[in-house]
Amino acid sequence: MGKFTAFLLILLILGGLYYIYNKNPDLIKDIIDDTNNGGSSGQLSDNTGGGSNGGSFSSDNGGTASGESGWSDTDGDGAPDIYVSTGFGAVSINGSYIITKDRNEDGVIDAIYLDTTGDGDFDTSYLDEDYNGKTDTWITAFNGVKSYAWDLSGDGIPDVYDTNGDGKVDAWDLNSDGVIDEKDVDYDGTPDLHDYDFDGIFDEFEGGANIVPPENTSESFTCPPSQEEAYELFVQAYNNVTSLMGSNASQEEQEEAYAKYLEAKACYESSLNSGTSISPPKEGTFGEIYEVTLSTPTAMMLDFSTGDVGGEDGDIMLEPWCVDYPAILGNYAETNLISLEDVTVEDIPSSGYTNEDAMEIKIGYVYINRNSDGSYTAFVVVTHEKIGECDHKVTLRYRTLG
Template structure:
């Protein structure tokens, strides 16, 4: 019911088709680990050292992508490699690039899938299981330079709300979680403009003789709604209002009951979304603390908590309560970091004015991407503080291994 929905479905099909159809054993392969596989019997990749790039994937029949060692395995009868198994990750070659699957919390289950849909060497699409319950609950992609997001808030693995233009505001809703958008904000002002009240797959504004349920029709009840102070309680009220609305619609309730239910739903949704926008505000006070230098190694101490300087290793369970940023074990030539950071553009940490650091606009969901020398970045830490950092050096130590040295300074000291 929109270009963004069509794009999302295409991306889901891309990932699902290649991972579950072409390599139906991939989930078992990753959770079993490389030690439980027999080598394919061929010395794949020993004469190549380049990393995956545009057009380097051989569909599982060659190793021009540059992976070395016994990580390549195959369950097929042909003996050709189908998947590369590493520590906490697996890579599936495609005609254009690679599909990267990761076990970020090291519980033996895939919780992140990264796709390069254009073959330019950048992972532009991600499917993330943020609560590690076995279902994707966050989707993000970049199309023609525009970032888009989707979130599952009902826990069924289907996107419920979307931010299709990356402005930090939700602009599409799937009310009954059937995979079809039911409300759409076409002018991006925060209010739905198109509605599918009867869930028939067509916006009611495009049909004749329909009854519109505009917010405010049942003002007698909506005025009694009080937004709670916690996100958990706001979410509970939102789900209750949603369930009540769907039940009334399915029961062919009266117009008055529907108006009241819609008002309650709109109020609860607005309340919940006030807690769950795509960006957040961080605390900021004073100048910078001491500028420090640290090296993150994807094969060793790959993550850091900026406030204490404590490092965490790749063999430890990593959560955002314990670390603020970590090195990505991507099979690319450039360094990439995972965290909640923004790019301030070209500059130097030595010349950065603390007053120029924004206190809002930081992503609430983790972001991952390339960092470049000569640029300054700011991360919103788990405690709400801010840390500015810059790239000092980068060394690719393996097919998907990196050592990334950064300089950083905590805003407000420390």
């Protein structure tokens, strides 16, 4: 399931709430008033089964005595559209129902069940499991596969997802903006796709990758000679799989494409482990030393060529990881130096570069970053402060090869 498919799950769930309040913005108040003042009667069976099973409903327009359960016409069209009972309510929407429940009987709705497909099966649940007024668990079915989402931070937005219902987390929203930032495509427990700059597009897919089959498709699969080529092959292979799935290609075609994707993925991971090899420059001197402070989430990016902080593009980026050490995204390699003043062109490593990956930075050690414009910058983190559960602040010094 791709990033935008997973995002669609959120839209489906939130869409149910939109229907409720668009139907009547004063829904909760009207339910209380109509129950106290008498509404329309009817019979409604609560068969949500915790949000997973369907139920059948029927209603008539007979009146009820004040305070009794029954149907109410809240929008004035002459047809019953809301059913209310003790700790239970239902909203009629286009022949289906949205069920609301007060499971702990504290007078506050803490569960909403939706039928998003109109088949009578309540396939989506919107739950406040700890009864604090905020939804923290989402359950829905998409293309026959049940998926889950949980709010761990308590802000009402899902933080982690189980998109294929196997009981394991395979998608993460790192900055609580409602958009998935990391995705485990092959469900092996490790994220394969990352949106480090939170622009809504996985970084692996940026750069104009074409949706075409990989070139190396013979039975004797050969890994590309460079990490860049391995990366391009990996992206092409993944896009080819998703393209075939989206076009309802035959099972045989999909299985063949997925096998090639696994081979390309293995090649790319192997190239990451070995590091990128380069031919470092033979001459030049490192220039003036600058000092800058980066912090998450507002001043994460640094462009070494301009010195700009907090822009959309740059050469390194401080990561909002929930760890005790500073993690920086970039294309850098570690040196054995501890003095930025002593670094020379001869200290530029020829291998071991992270190739736009993130890793732990050791305070006080010199790293060489290969910048996006092809230049080289030596930098060292001199201070680190953890300013939140997942937020960090670092001061670093750097100088660029002239």
